[in-house]
Amino acid sequence: MDEPAIRLDGGATLVESVMATIRQRISARTLTPGAKLPSIRAFAQSMQVSKSTVVEAYERLAAEGTIRSRPGSGFYAAGQLAPLSLAEIGPRLDRAVDPLWVSRQSLEAGDDVLKPGCGWLPASWMPEAGLRRALRTVARADDVTLADYGTPLGLPPLRQLLARRMAEHGIDASPDQIMLTESGTQAIDLLCRLLLEPGDTVLVDDPCYFNFHALLRAHRAKVVSVPYTPSGPDIELFAQALTEHRPRLYITNSAIHNPTGAILSPVTAHRLLKLADQSELTIVEDDIFADFEHAPAPRLAAFDGLSRVVHIGSFSKTLSASVRCGFIAAPRDWIERLTDLKIATTFGGGRLASELVLTLLKDGSYRKHMDLLRARLSRAMHETSGRLRAIGITPWIDQPAGLFLWCSLPDGVDAADVARRALSAKIVLAPGNAFSLSQTASRFLRFNVAQSADDRIFRTLEAAMAH
Amino acid sequence: MDEPAIRLDGGATLVESVMATIRQRISARTLTPGAKLPSIRAFAQSMQVSKSTVVEAYERLAAEGTIRSRPGSGFYAAGQLAPLSLAEIGPRLDRAVDPLWVSRQSLEAGDDVLKPGCGWLPASWMPEAGLRRALRTVARADDVTLADYGTPLGLPPLRQLLARRMAEHGIDASPDQIMLTESGTQAIDLLCRLLLEPGDTVLVDDPCYFNFHALLRAHRAKVVSVPYTPSGPDIELFAQALTEHRPRLYITNSAIHNPTGAILSPVTAHRLLKLADQSELTIVEDDIFADFEHAPAPRLAAFDGLSRVVHIGSFSKTLSASVRCGFIAAPRDWIERLTDLKIATTFGGGRLASELVLTLLKDGSYRKHMDLLRARLSRAMHETSGRLRAIGITPWIDQPAGLFLWCSLPDGVDAADVARRALSAKIVLAPGNAFSLSQTASRFLRFNVAQSADDRIFRTLEAAMAH
Numbered sequence: 001m002d003e004p005a006i007r008l009d010g011g012a013t014l015v016e017s018v019m020a021t022i023r024q025r026i027s028a029r030t031l032t033p034g035a036k037l038p039s040i041r042a043f044a045q046s047m048q049v050s051k052s053t054v055v056e057a058y059e060r061l062a063a064e065g066t067i068r069s070r071p072g073s074g075f076y077a078a079g080q081l082a083p084l085s086l087a088e089i090g091p092r093l094d095r096a097v098d099p100l101w102v103s104r105q106s107l108e109a110g111d112d113v114l115k116p117g118c119g120w121l122p123a124s125w126m127p128e129a130g131l132r133r134a135l136r137t138v139a140r141a142d143d144v145t146l147a148d149y150g151t152p153l154g155l156p157p158l159r160q161l162l163a164r165r166m167a168e169h170g171i172d173a174s175p176d177q178i179m180l181t182e183s184g185t186q187a188i189d190l191l192c193r194l195l196l197e198p199g200d201t202v203l204v205d206d207p208c209y210f211n212f213h214a215l216l217r218a219h220r221a222k223v224v225s226v227p228y229t230p231s232g233p234d235i236e237l238f239a240q241a242l243t244e245h246r247p248r249l250y251i252t253n254s255a256i257h258n259p260t261g262a263i264l265s266p267v268t269a270h271r272l273l274k275l276a277d278q279s280e281l282t283i284v285e286d287d288i289f290a291d292f293e294h295a296p297a298p299r300l301a302a303f304d305g306l307s308r309v310v311h312i313g314s315f316s317k318t319l320s321a322s323v324r325c326g327f328i329a330a331p332r333d334w335i336e337r338l339t340d341l342k343i344a345t346t347f348g349g350g351r352l353a354s355e356l357v358l359t360l361l362k363d364g365s366y367r368k369h370m371d372l373l374r375a376r377l378s379r380a381m382h383e384t385s386g387r388l389r390a391i392g393i394t395p396w397i398d399q400p401a402g403l404f405l406w407c408s409l410p411d412g413v414d415a416a417d418v419a420r421r422a423l424s425a426k427i428v429l430a431p432g433n434a435f436s437l438s439q440t441a442s443r444f445l446r447f448n449v450a451q452s453a454d455d456r457i458f459r460t461l462e463a464a465m466a467h
Numbered sequence: 468m469d470e471p472a473i474r475l476d477g478g479a480t481l482v483e484s485v486m487a488t489i490r491q492r493i494s495a496r497t498l499t500p501g502a503k504l505p506s507i508r509a510f511a512q513s514m515q516v517s518k519s520t521v522v523e524a525y526e527r528l529a530a531e532g533t534i535r536s537r538p539g540s541g542f543y544a545a546g547q548l549a550p551l552s553l554a555e556i557g558p559r560l561d562r563a564v565d566p567l568w569v570s571r572q573s574l575e576a577g578d579d580v581l582k583p584g585c586g587w588l589p590a591s592w593m594p595e596a597g598l599r600r601a602l603r604t605v606a607r608a609d610d611v612t613l614a615d616y617g618t619p620l621g622l623p624p625l626r627q628l629l630a631r632r633m634a635e636h637g638i639d640a641s642p643d644q645i646m647l648t649e650s651g652t653q654a655i656d657l658l659c660r661l662l663l664e665p666g667d668t669v670l671v672d673d674p675c676y677f678n679f680h681a682l683l684r685a686h687r688a689k690v691v692s693v694p695y696t697p698s699g700p701d702i703e704l705f706a707q708a709l710t711e712h713r714p715r716l717y718i719t720n721s722a723i724h725n726p727t728g729a730i731l732s733p734v735t736a737h738r739l740l741k742l743a744d745q746s747e748l749t750i751v752e753d754d755i756f757a758d759f760e761h762a763p764a765p766r767l768a769a770f771d772g773l774s775r776v777v778h779i780g781s782f783s784k785t786l787s788a789s790v791r792c793g794f795i796a797a798p799r800d801w802i803e804r805l806t807d808l809k810i811a812t813t814f815g816g817g818r819l820a821s822e823l824v825l826t827l828l829k830d831g832s833y834r835k836h837m838d839l840l841r842a843r844l845s846r847a848m849h850e851t852s853g854r855l856r857a858i859g860i861t862p863w864i865d866q867p868a869g870l871f872l873w874c875s876l877p878d879g880v881d882a883a884d885v886a887r888r889a890l891s892a893k894i895v896l897a898p899g900n901a902f903s904l905s906q907t908a909s910r911f912l913r914f915n916v917a918q919s920a921d922d923r924i925f926r927t928l929e930a931a932m933a934h
Contacts, residue, residue, distance in 0.1 A: 024747070025747065032661070032662065032804075034804070035800065036800065100807050100810055100811065103810050103814070104619055104806070104807075104810065107616055107617075107618055107619050107810070107815065108618055108619060120615075120616065123609075123610040123611045123613065123614040123615045124610055126610065126613065126614035128610050128613060128614065131606075131613045131614065132606045132607070132613070133606075135602050135603070135605055135606035135613075136602070136603060136606045138602055139598075139599045139600075139602035139603045139606070140599070142590075143590040143591055143593065143595050144590045145789060146590065146593065146595060146598045146599070146602075146787060146789055147590040147593035147595065147598065147786075147787040147788065147789055148587075148590045148788055148789055149574055149587065149783075149788040149789070150574075150789070151574055151575055152571050152574050152575060182649055182791070182813060182817070183813055183814055183815075184814075185811075185812060185813050185814040186812070186813045189812045189813065193685060194499065195499065198665055198687075211810070211811060211814065214807070214810070214811035215811045215812060217811070218660060218808060218811050218812055220665075280491070280492065316616075316814075316815075319614075320613060320614040320819070321614065321615055321616040321815055321818075322612060322613055322614055322615055322616070322617070322817065322818035322819040322822075323817075323819050324649070324791075324813075324815075324817045324819075324820075333502060333503065334499075337499075337501065339571070340567050340571075340681070341685060343567055343570050343571065343574070343678070343681070344567065344652075344678060344681035344682045344684070344685050345652065345653070345656045345682060345685055346649060346650055346652050346653045346656065346791075347570070347650055347651075347652040347678065347783075348574060348650075348783075348788055348791075350649070350789065350790075350791045350817070350820070351788075351789040352787075352789040352790050352791075352819075352820070353791075353817070353819070353820075355789075356819075
């Protein structure tokens with residue numbers, strides 16, 4: 001009975017009408033989850049109400065959970081399930097340990113910025129002469145190579161060559177089980193599209209490559225992590241996670257693990273595959289660091305024969321990230337559906353990119369480049385390791401293969417603090433928690449030894465740690 | 468009370484156990500939706516039961532809807548919601564009118580196959596000399612261009628140039644509102660990731676570019692279509708669809724519509740935007756055929772000022788499909804989240820591809836190429852149109868711009884039948900229903916005039932229609 005009186009109260013009606021407008025925008029998703037709401041001043045003006053009306057409306061919407069307030073920043077549409085606010089994975093409110101932030105800092109960095117935290121080699125370490133030669137070769141190719149879409153699976157001779165290269169790692173894949181993609185990331189993305197339903201659980205290593213978190217979030221997957229040891233995932237906890245969470249997928253790097261540099265031991269590989277068999281788990285083996293190995297490590301796809309393990313790779317880390325080319329080797333009866341998904345979501349593949357990669361692989365320059373690169377990385381690994389130890393930063397594994405040193409800081413030093421301070425000195429670091437779902441790596445940093453030659457890095461680290 | 472007795476019946480228990488095994492594989496998704504079940508013989512052997520037990524188990528699983536039988540082909544895991552069986556969009560059981568099948572036939576076709584049904588120009592119509600020159604130019608670029616990841620938004624000078632080109636169409640986009648992608652398709656895919664929740668409704672034209680159906684299916688969207696008229700979507704039915712289905716998105720081509728070649732009229736554009744405003748609808752304007760226009764048509768993004776219209780484009784149709792480069796121009800506050808999604812799902816962009824496109828756009832050869840191309844297409848349009856009329860096939864619109872002629876067949880002739888017969892004569896056609904959600908285009912075929920010069924096409928069409 002009081003209702004009409006209250007509704008006639010001008011203030012209440014206006015507040016409610018402002019609230020209704022926002023709710024409508026959210027439900028029509030003009031305001032998508034995570035989107036910033038109009039400023040109080042601007043919205044008051046556009047709605048022709050007082051600022052205090054908007055303040056009250058926003059506060060009531062925040063109280064009911066429709067929107068969220070971020071101190072000093074404003075109000076944002078709340079989101080559930082939405083893949084939109086990738087920046088807000090897990091409990092991170094700190095851009096300094098936000099995985100996407102690390103990627104973007106590295107991708108955007110100007111020439112004056114040092115990037116020991118980034119995940120790739122400097123351009124000057126790549127096979128420049130070979131790339132120039134390959135471009136000139138392709139400039140003489142037929143018009144179809146220059147201008148046409150790729151075939152659905154991708155360039156046949158490159159797939160044949162990849163099959164032979166996989167055979168060297170004991171992986172038995174025929175060329176028609178291999179599909180080319182634009183990148184290793186796109187390969188995993190297509191597999192997620194094929195295999196995951198929203199809400200499915202995916203197992204990752206802790207720590208793991210941080211982009212897995214962002215990618216899985218985009219697929220609305222529930223992510224569960226298992227601690228990684230120097231010989232692979234902790235098998236007891238892995239078994240426990242399988243029982244508790246019934247994950248659909250496990251995504252890992254078995255050869256050279258990112259960020260730790262660890263290598264899966266044969267005994268762990270075997271136990272892992274047995275567990276996977278028992279619980280019908282599919283494994284995505286992301287092997288993009290394969291060619292950095294000094295001695296061949298066991299591959300899950302080799303033990304398993306591509307039955308429940310999917311193997312993926314790319315040339316972004318070893319040849320060029322500018323020429324986009326990755327691949328998937330998968331069980332034969334998945335390839336048709338992966339191809340349909342690739343056509344539906346990106347249409348053709350990059351014929352040019354695969355032609356360039358093929359040219360470099362065929363003429364022998366890739367092998368020579370990799371021999372030199374491994375030696376150069378070994379030296380950089382040795383040197384960086386020594387310089388880090390000298391300032392109290394300790395590698396987790398002694399002299400791993402690849403480009404990464406996963407290191408712990410002295411007691412009481414927080415990696416995110418160090419990363420924040422280093423950034424103001426124009427140095428991009430990769431703090432441990434960006435890689436850790438459980439947020440238990442706050443004392444770790446990942447160093448890319450190929451990006452760590454400059455003295456300034458170590459001086460800045462020392463100062464930032466002493467802060 | 469009877470239960471134990473029944474369970475002791477050996478037959479029932481074995482059948483149930485076979486059923487349980489299949490159910491478990493489906494729930495663990497070792498058998499993904501759409502995947503073929505093991506053959507009866509093989510499964511009987513591996514389970515060590517009789518074939519009749521497996522037959523009964525499969526039949527009961529089919530009866531309960533867990534699996535599906537396809538006559539002459541076997542049993543398949545049933546799928547709900549899953550984006551996996553893209554081949555099974557809507558009620559199509561016929562690969563001849565399956566959109567992905569048309570794409571794959573075109574992408575896979577050998578040199579002896581004619582492709583009047585495909586969606587792109589022959590390689591020989593592309594700017595071959597310019598592409599070779601651009602490759603040689605890029606072969607001399609710095610090492611960062613050759614080997615590094617692109618910046619998150621993509622090559623700045625190319626974005627500046629795209630902003631200027633859009634301004635020519637009245638679209639006011641600043642370079643920081645433009646994000647480069649690998650293709651037009653990837654641009655739409657990223658927008659779907661940003662804007663759609665599973666189960667959201669998306670409006671498309673009927674007919675429309677068939678890959679929209681496949682792409683939206685991959686996003687688990689509900690697709691609703693509105694008939695397209697020679698001046699744009701039927702506005703009455705469009706308004707009705709908005710009220711009835713509350714779609715989140717509308718995806719269309721406003722300039723040169725695929726497959727009809729129609730052009731949106733200013734009055735329809737205006738009414739459409741008014742309706743979109745009222746129901747807070749977002750519009751994706753796929754403008755990949757922009758440069759084929761003879762006279763500038765209205766752009767929704769120009770009227771709307773990139774507030775609820777997102778504009779996308781690419782160079783696959785005009786320059787090279789081998790060099791992958793597309794773009795999105797979007798409201799400013801979406802770009803950050805689109806960039807996060809791009810990094811999460813493909814990491815970097817193709818620096819090389821965008822550098823090649825920039826080189827071709829800058830040196831003036833692109834403009835010259837397009838002038839010649841438009842003239843050449845006009846001639847081919849005139850010629851193909853005449854030859855089709857001569858055999859009783861009638862263009863829906865007289866002499867449209869672009870590469871497509873949307874044509875109706877004589878009364879009583881079914882386009883899918885014609886397409887099937889043509890395929891056995893090594894000619895890939897594009898039957899109307901591949902473009903039509905409502906399956907009301909069974910009398911239509913889309914012809915690509917640039918791929919329709921060969922006499923054999925018209926002879927085969929005549930024979931196939933007379934069948």
